[in-house]
Amino acid sequence: MTAIVSKVYCSPAEAALVVRRRPHAVGGGGFVVTDCSSTRVVFRVDGCGVLGTSGELVVRDGQGDALLLIRRKAGGIVQAMSIHKYWKGYTYDYEGAQKLVFSIKEPHSSSSLSCFSRSSSSSAIKISLEPRKTNGPDGIFHVKGHFPDRDCSIVNSGGNTIAQIQKEKGELMASKDVYRVIVRAGIDQAFVCGVIAVLDHIFGESTAC
Template identity: 50%
Template structure:
């Protein structure tokens, strides 16, 4: 009898956020008028809070976001890297930092979006900087986030690690794009996925943006 193949985990923020099975989470955007925006992430099954993202209205800083766990602990600090070098570049760079035990930030991923990212055919790329992750390193966004129809895809293999959508379960509840779901494959760091989604939300003038 063959032994079951173990799930390969991809810890970016922490292995605590890597599930051995597929996970479906629901996202609900906060209105802009409530604390300046952001969104909450809950379990699709029991609506239990999993993550929340504070937008720039909460933090008082543009192009800065914070991902927190259900207890309100900061997991990821997300900032857009500016300066003259970026102004001359064909892409914008966002950095995601996790907090170490001593409270100091450590760079764990970078996202580059083209200056023409308002176009559907632009390619958004993510590269992992986390020393914990030895499996995947480069990702691209396939699809169009404002339509709530896109995926995070490992670039070399074409494997979809997370998918954003509005399934049949939600379509009968609302037609708004303020409520959608994210399917995350086994072993993938859920905190990393929602760090990426937070940036996509900001890029496309979503609830995280002032």
């Protein structure tokens, strides 16, 4: 798989990451991602509690430098009193210019949030790499499972799992504030973190206001 954010975040081996939510009252919300093998912070995500802007997220590296700017936008065609909402993910070049690299389509209606599907229907959360003409069907992903239960996967167009979100084991198992993400070898971990940030916001968790 081609790097989406940067090849720096495409590990040759499977990676286990731990996500820890930041309380709004303490750090303005968002979450921190650490590497299980080294316990070092690899990503930080700021939501509107930090940024002061609703529907805007920033994924940063371990040093705090911005990697991804993700914005929520309305789009598509009005159908059955609903409008598709899209999240657009942008990287920054060395001059600070923004480049669109992926988009995420929310379910068609709030009732679809009870269970994600990887089908192509309006109930699915669909992830598309940009530009779509270049990436074709290999640049399409879906979310399968249920994020609030921490039982969720990102799958490619062939149905193969590229990242899996699961409950943390041991004493923290009962807490939704700490969970594990297993990312397959060769997959851009910063991209996966951006997708998780959007799922977190959709369900009104740490990145939402």
